[in-house]
Amino acid sequence: MSRVAHPAGPRHADVLPADHPPAPPEDLNALDPAIWPRGARRADGVLTLGGIDVRDLATQFGTPALITDEADVRGRAREYVEAFGDGSQVFYASKAFCSRAVLRWVTEEGLGVDVCTGGELEVALSAGVDPARITLHGNNKLPAELERAVTARIGHIAVDSFEEIARLAYYAERAGVRPRVLVRVTTGVEAHTHEFMATAHDDQKFGFSLASGDADEAVRRVLALPVLTFAGLHSHIGSQIFDTAGFEVAARRVLELAARIHAEHGVAIEELDLGGGFGIAYTTEDDAPEVKTLAAGLRAIVAGQCAAFGLPEPRLTIEPGRGIIGPSTVTLYEVGTIKNVDGIRTYVSVDGGMSDNIRTALYDAAYTCVLASRSAAAPPMLCRVVGRHCESGDIVVRDCYLPSDLAPGDLIAVAATGAYCRSLASNYNHLPRPGVVAVRDGTAREIVRRETLDDLLRLDVG
Ligand SMILES: Cc1ncc(COP(=O)(O)O)c(C=O)c1O
Numbered sequence: 001m002s003r004v005a006h007p008a009g010p011r012h013a014d015v016l017p018a019d020h021p022p023a024p025p026e027d028l029n030a031l032d033p034a035i036w037p038r039g040a041r042r043a044d045g046v047l048t049l050g051g052i053d054v055r056d057l058a059t060q061f062g063t064p065a066l067i068t069d070e071a072d073v074r075g076r077a078r079e080y081v082e083a084f085g086d087g088s089q090v091f092y093a094s095k096a097f098c099s100r101a102v103l104r105w106v107t108e109e110g111l112g113v114d115v116c117t118g119g120e121l122e123v124a125l126s127a128g129v130d131p132a133r134i135t136l137h138g139n140n141k142l143p144a145e146l147e148r149a150v151t152a153r154i155g156h157i158a159v160d161s162f163e164e165i166a167r168l169a170y171y172a173e174r175a176g177v178r179p180r181v182l183v184r185v186t187t188g189v190e191a192h193t194h195e196f197m198a199t200a201h202d203d204q205k206f207g208f209s210l211a212s213g214d215a216d217e218a219v220r221r222v223l224a225l226p227v228l229t230f231a232g233l234h235s236h237i238g239s240q241i242f243d244t245a246g247f248e249v250a251a252r253r254v255l256e257l258a259a260r261i262h263a264e265h266g267v268a269i270e271e272l273d274l275g276g277g278f279g280i281a282y283t284t285e286d287d288a289p290e291v292k293t294l295a296a297g298l299r300a301i302v303a304g305q306c307a308a309f310g311l312p313e314p315r316l317t318i319e320p321g322r323g324i325i326g327p328s329t330v331t332l333y334e335v336g337t338i339k340n341v342d343g344i345r346t347y348v349s350v351d352g353g354m355s356d357n358i359r360t361a362l363y364d365a366a367y368t369c370v371l372a373s374r375s376a377a378a379p380p381m382l383c384r385v386v387g388r389h390c391e392s393g394d395i396v397v398r399d400c401y402l403p404s405d406l407a408p409g410d411l412i413a414v415a416a417t418g419a420y421c422r423s424l425a426s427n428y429n430h431l432p433r434p435g436v437v438a439v440r441d442g443t444a445r446e447i448v449r450r451e452t453l454d455d456l457l458r459l460d461v462g
Helices: 054-061 070-084 100-108 118-126 143-151 162-175 214-224 245-265 291-309 322-328 359-363 453-459
Strands: 040-043 046-049 065-069 088-093 112-115 134-136 156-159 180-186 229-234 271-273 315-318 329-341 345-350 369-371 380-386 395-403 411-414 436-440 443-448
Touching: 046 054, 054 065, 054 329, 054 411, 054 436, 054 443, 065 070, 065 322, 070 088, 070 100, 070 291, 070 315, 070 322, 070 436, 088 100, 088 322, 100 112, 100 118, 100 443, 112 118, 118 134, 118 143, 143 156, 143 162, 156 162, 162 214, 180 214, 180 245, 214 229, 214 245, 229 245, 245 271, 245 291, 291 315, 322 329, 359 395, 369 395, 395 411
Parallel strands: 065 436, 088 112, 088 315, 112 134, 134 156, 156 180, 180 229, 229 271, 271 315, 345 380
Antiparallel strands: 040 046, 065 329, 329 345, 329 411, 369 411, 380 395, 436 443
């Protein structure tokens, strides 16, 4: 890479294929039900969420704000439970978005909760989640986190390194508890997703490699420690996955290991956790499969592979995060400035940005957005929605069409921001992080309070 300054070309951040930008939508005011929360409507042209006018939400709670449709979250949670059916378990991956209210909703719908830090674990415990229905993940769990998980008697701990097996045994012994352990396996499957979202190819930090024999050795060590209960195997191949092909290869490789364990130790795995990663529609170009189709595919894969290896079928667990919370939420922003860069594009600056949605900068994520505070008949204008941070990569929506009469003060809504937006939010440039507002049947309440500048100043104790 050249580090010598040179005159720039005219375009910035064009990473999309040559056929971009896509054609404008037929109706700029339309809300595609595959993308928007189930409770999203237009009433007299204005977007309503859970029966509430977004202008009222903006007045009451300020912008930017993440608005979460509770019925949507509960409905999707129920669909996962129904689709995977008896004998399987669905755990909500709280890293996608972790708040007490959401953890209560999903557990009331029959899900368990998957956490990957002590912080997420405390939210789950303080939400009243049954510890037996919590699994702890993470490639470097702190000793104090392992101790807390053991003493809280959570249901499962997915071990991720040899050091951790020894540390966990130490805390289990000390607490007189015998935790159930899953061994996280790196299957060598590369999910066709962004590099930073793929988690099971060999060259990465998670899990025990199957190819090197580390996974077999990890199981040996867990079985050799009477203070640990070997429950089964775990694999997570990545995120935003649209078909079962990757899961099929991963399941086959994990079950080959299960067959070796059976042959070597006479132990059949009780549990097979195939992780999360089920994709959702962010734009009309995403064709997300129905959950029941995915579920039928995964169950058939596991049944078929177990039959082929002569193994009893383990209990199947899956851990969707995005698939449950992602589509339920939209981010409301107020438009501040509109700058037409002649012959290139129009930049629409909003009152948030990469501090409330880093996914565009991090993963080249694509989003859909609409003018929310009114409908418009004006012709479409190709826009780039950008934030107010001191970074030219501070892009919220790389390419979208908004009406050409868009004006400062209008509200725009970005769809499908429930997963990995608020949970990845930062205070970059000392912007307070936005609140999260739950809407349901015409009522709204903040479930995560909007931060204030005072919150930030209180931390500055120098
Ligand atoms: C172990 C594990 N389980 C589940 C998930 C959830 O993935 P998703 O939100 O894509 O369903 C992740 C995401 O990184 C993960 O690492």
